[in-house]
Structures are given as C-alpha cells and as structure tokens.
Amino acid sequence: MPLTGKNILIGVTGGISIYKTLDVISALNKLGANVKVMMTESAAEFVSPMTFEAMSKNPVYTSLFDKKNAWRIPHISLSKEADLIAIIPATANIIGKIAGGIADDIVSTTVVAATSPVMIAPAMNTNMYHNPVTQRNIETLKSLGYLFITPTSGVLACGDIGDGKLASVEAIVEAIKGQLLYPEKDLLGKKILVTAGPTQEAIDPVRYITNHSSGKMGYAIAKAALLRGAEVTLVSGPVNLTVPSGAEVINITSAKEMYDAVMENAENADIIIKAAAVADYRPENIAENKIKKGGELSIPLSQNPDIVKSLGEKFGGEKVLVGFCMETEDLIENASKKLKSKNLDFIVANSLNEEGAGFKGDTNIVTIIDKSGNKTDIPLSQKEDIANKILDRIK
Ligand SMILES: Cc1cc2nc3c(=O)[nH]c(=O)nc-3n(C[C@H](O)[C@H](O)[C@H](O)COP(=O)(O)O)c2cc1C
The missing domain is CATH 3.40.50.1950 (Flavin prenyltransferase-like)
Known part of the structure; x- marks a missing residue:
C-alpha cells in the first residue's frame, strides 16, 4: 500500500x-x-x-x-x-x-x-x-x-x-x-497534455462504433503528473472515471473532436502523452434517423485523422511525444515501427494477450521503447505505478 x-x-x-x-x-x-x-x-x-x-x-x-x-x-x-x-x-x-x-x-x-x-x-x-x-x-x-x-x-x-x-x-x-x-514536485512547471479513453463514432442518432478502452491508463498518468507538480490538460473520451482534481479536462466524443482538442492544446504543452484508444475509422455518413431493421446493411467507413502522426510531423523533436500501442500480435515489432513512422520519443507497448494487461483492469504489463530502441519492461503492476514509471522515463 x-x-x-x-x-x-x-x-x-x-x-x-x-x-x-x-x-x-x-x-x-x-x-x-x-x-x-x-x-x-x-x-x-x-x-x-x-x-x-x-x-x-x-x-x-x-x-x-x-x-x-x-x-x-x-x-x-x-x-x-x-x-x-x-x-x-x-x-x-x-x-x-x-x-x-x-x-x-x-x-x-x-x-x-x-x-x-x-x-x-x-x-x-x-x-x-x-x-x-x-x-x-x-x-x-x-x-x-x-x-x-x-x-x-x-x-x-x-x-x-x-x-x-x-x-x-x-x-x-x-x-x-x-x-x-512526491514532496519534491519533480514535474513542477511542466505542462503535460494527456489523452485518455475511447472515442465514439456515430452510425445514426442511437448507435456508434467504439472500443473497450476504460481510460484508466490515461487518467492514472494525469493523476500521477498532477501529484508530481505538473500542469495537466486531459482530453478525455467518454469514460466512467472521476476527474483528477486539478486537471483541466476537455471532454470529447469522436476522433475528429479529439484531433481538434489535441491540436488546439498541443502548442502550449511540453509533453504530450497519447493514451487514448482513438477509432481509426468512422462511418462515412451519419444517418439522420435511426436505421431500421430489415435486409442487408453495410456501413462504408472513412479513415479518421491520425492524431499521433500529425503531432509527430508538427512537434517531433520539439516536444516530448509519447504514444501507446496496443497489439494482439508482434507487439514489440509493431510498436517499434509506430515509434519511428510517427516520429515519437517513446512508445508504450501493451499486449492484449497477457493476463492482467490491457484496457479494462487496474493493472497492466508494458514495455517502454525509446527512439534509440532501448526497452524498459514493466512487469504486471498497478496502472498508477506504471504511470509513474512512464513519467520517470520521460524525465
Ligand atoms: C453550527 C456552526 C458551524 C460552524 N461552521 C464553521 C465553519 O465551517 N468554518 C469556520 O471557520 N467556523 C465555523 N464555525 C465557527 C467556529 O466553530 C468557531 O469560530 C470556533 O471558535 C472555532 O474554533 P476552533 O478553530 O478552535 O475549532 C461554526 C460554528 C457553528 C456554531
């Protein structure tokens, strides 16, 4: 304890x-x-x-x-x-x-x-x-x-x-x-932008596409950063969590809204940590009325803007950029590719295949990879402890 x-x-x-x-x-x-x-x-x-x-x-x-x-x-x-x-x-x-x-x-x-x-x-x-x-x-x-x-x-x-x-x-x-x-407040004066939770992509007025993200990892990072003295802006998808006291919270629903909120606030941040699980695709058109049952239905999808990529293009080398990568196969290989292609400083890789890791629970198992390919393995731990280890690594 x-x-x-x-x-x-x-x-x-x-x-x-x-x-x-x-x-x-x-x-x-x-x-x-x-x-x-x-x-x-x-x-x-x-x-x-x-x-x-x-x-x-x-x-x-x-x-x-x-x-x-x-x-x-x-x-x-x-x-x-x-x-x-x-x-x-x-x-x-x-x-x-x-x-x-x-x-x-x-x-x-x-x-x-x-x-x-x-x-x-x-x-x-x-x-x-x-x-x-x-x-x-x-x-x-x-x-x-x-x-x-x-x-x-x-x-x-x-x-x-x-x-x-x-x-x-x-x-x-x-x-x-x-x-x-954290009596020393080692992140005092640092401005950290954190994203958390899933996004919801509307199909019609009552339905949407989403994922299982609970937001717990991003919220744990926001909380830990606040305790260590940082100024935190949290861009959050729809979650069931208590807002960390002291954070400026921007609630969004869709990936497009998250893109806008992140881009608007990125300029002001020293460190950007993208822990949100953003939907890659959204329905091409949102039906005006509830889609009725009957017959076959296919929903054409359009690609959402790539927030991490845009951040890498605009702020790579200038701000500390941290991405998350959740995979079901070839975790480290895919995470390393994402780190390079998106011009990030760190990527936090977590696998859905390991017990105690992933979206919903209070624990996770992660590997932090830096630009030079150095890997830090964090075994099964509370998300709160992982949050602090990520912040230690960034520091
Ligand atoms: C019903 C009641 C509620 C009170 N609530 C407060 C309060 O919330 N804050 C406050 O500063 N004083 C409040 N007071 C006044 C203090 O109790 C009073 O100033 C007292 O001398 C404080 O003593 P202490 O600081 O030694 O505890 C309240 C008094 C009463 C009768």
Whole structure:
C-alpha cells in the first residue's frame, strides 16, 4: 500500500464539514497510513472524539493538558512523529491563530512545534473566506511554506452559495498522498497534455462504433503528473472515471473532436502523452434517423485523422511525444515501427494477450521503447505505478 509506514496527524477544528474528515481518515487508512487525530474543543462539539478514535484506530488528543500521559508532552511527541500534519477542516479561527503564532490549544500548539509539512484545508462561510483578514492570513501562511488545499465553490451549509466549501475527500487524499510520495514536485512547471479513453463514432442518432478502452491508463498518468507538480490538460473520451482534481479536462466524443482538442492544446504543452484508444475509422455518413431493421446493411467507413502522426510531423523533436500501442500480435515489432513512422520519443507497448494487461483492469504489463530502441519492461503492476514509471522515463 502506497502510504504504509507514513504517520499522518490530522488536526480537526470546529467547522460544519467536519464529518468529511472521517472519510478522509478512512481513505488514508486504506492506503496504509497510520493516522492520529487531534481535535479542538469546538470540533468536539460537532463530532465526538470517540468517533475519530474508532475511525483512526488510535487515541484522539483533545487537550494540551493530558494528565494521564503528561510525561509524553502530547504536542511535542505528536509533532515529532508526524510525517505530515493536515488540518481538516480548518476554521477561520485556526488559520488566524497559526498565522499569528498563537499556541493555546492542542492543534495550534502542535502546529507551532511542527517540523513536518503542514497542509491546511479551509472550510467556512463564503464571507468568512473572503474576509480580507482571512485572505491575508492565508497569504501569510502560504509565504511561510504552509500548503493549502483550496476550497471549492458551491452551496454551503448555511445556504449561501460561493467559495469556502471544503475540498472533496478525493482531492484532499490526493493532495496528502502527493505531498508524502512526491514532496519534491519533480514535474513542477511542466505542462503535460494527456489523452485518455475511447472515442465514439456515430452510425445514426442511437448507435456508434467504439472500443473497450476504460481510460484508466490515461487518467492514472494525469493523476500521477498532477501529484508530481505538473500542469495537466486531459482530453478525455467518454469514460466512467472521476476527474483528477486539478486537471483541466476537455471532454470529447469522436476522433475528429479529439484531433481538434489535441491540436488546439498541443502548442502550449511540453509533453504530450497519447493514451487514448482513438477509432481509426468512422462511418462515412451519419444517418439522420435511426436505421431500421430489415435486409442487408453495410456501413462504408472513412479513415479518421491520425492524431499521433500529425503531432509527430508538427512537434517531433520539439516536444516530448509519447504514444501507446496496443497489439494482439508482434507487439514489440509493431510498436517499434509506430515509434519511428510517427516520429515519437517513446512508445508504450501493451499486449492484449497477457493476463492482467490491457484496457479494462487496474493493472497492466508494458514495455517502454525509446527512439534509440532501448526497452524498459514493466512487469504486471498497478496502472498508477506504471504511470509513474512512464513519467520517470520521460524525465
Ligand atoms: C453550527 C456552526 C458551524 C460552524 N461552521 C464553521 C465553519 O465551517 N468554518 C469556520 O471557520 N467556523 C465555523 N464555525 C465557527 C467556529 O466553530 C468557531 O469560530 C470556533 O471558535 C472555532 O474554533 P476552533 O478553530 O478552535 O475549532 C461554526 C460554528 C457553528 C456554531
């Protein structure tokens, strides 16, 4: 599990979105992390410490003055053993206290004593969030190296609509994971364009030609690149996946739409990774009405524009171009041919014939081939791990 051996200390403060912190703790536990919780007195008014104790499977700290374990000095021992401290949710009050150097409860005092990175996930009424004092405190903390998980916009618990909604559980977990696994942000400043998923080529208003691509490989690459600090644009065919938090997503349906979206955004990218399974052909004409049953039917096809080839012609040698190649026979030979003919820097070859590889699952088996013909074999691994190995190779 990716977070095995990591000690995460969650500081919980008195905001209405506190219930979501329980889901964050559960997700971090599932990733293998050891999670401890400290709560302010106000937080304990919202949810009982017992609930956090049961979720984190660790004692919960609610007071600076824990008489039973006074010899441990909780705020010092907690801060020392944490690989990361995350305040979820963070009230306007705790943000103000940290910015002012105040240490008068277990959470604020532990943060003052911290030597590990501190992440702050604010959540509050939109007027409280936009209050210039709150904004000044956030800017002060950012300038001192505190990391913020930006709240989203939406309907708030008080009924107001606006900024200040706690970031999604998934976004918070991804941010924590990214900080723990890639603290150095080795792709910071890089702009990466990723394509993912299948395309759908309409036959008539109700039918289309497509393939089995789930989009999981492309989405895993987008997620991994974001965690490593890259700016990611994801051009996605129709898939059933959660959008990676922080990515700019352009949803398309057909190969022609994907071609347009990629060409429009390629100029701005440093690295282009084409993990989408684009249909090579589309019906020559789209029937205006649903085609009726009866008699023989043949559907003439036209070739779709070759996105990878166009990218190679226009940007080969200028940007890092990575293609994918899925084959059912002569995998390495066909992949090497595609690498050369399309002027790519890397091709990631995967075979449909191997168990655990291919479109639908969470795992894959791939070979990365570079321009000089060097091959890197990646055995059966999670798509997330393969994504990082591809990014390592590009780097
Ligand atoms: C029902 C209710 C909901 C609240 N929700 C929030 C909130 O979402 N964000 C916030 O900053 N303060 C919120 N407050 C105010 C804080 O609880 C208050 O400022 C408290 O002093 C924060 O203490 P703490 O930062 O020590 O936890 C809420 C108060 C109440 C009564």
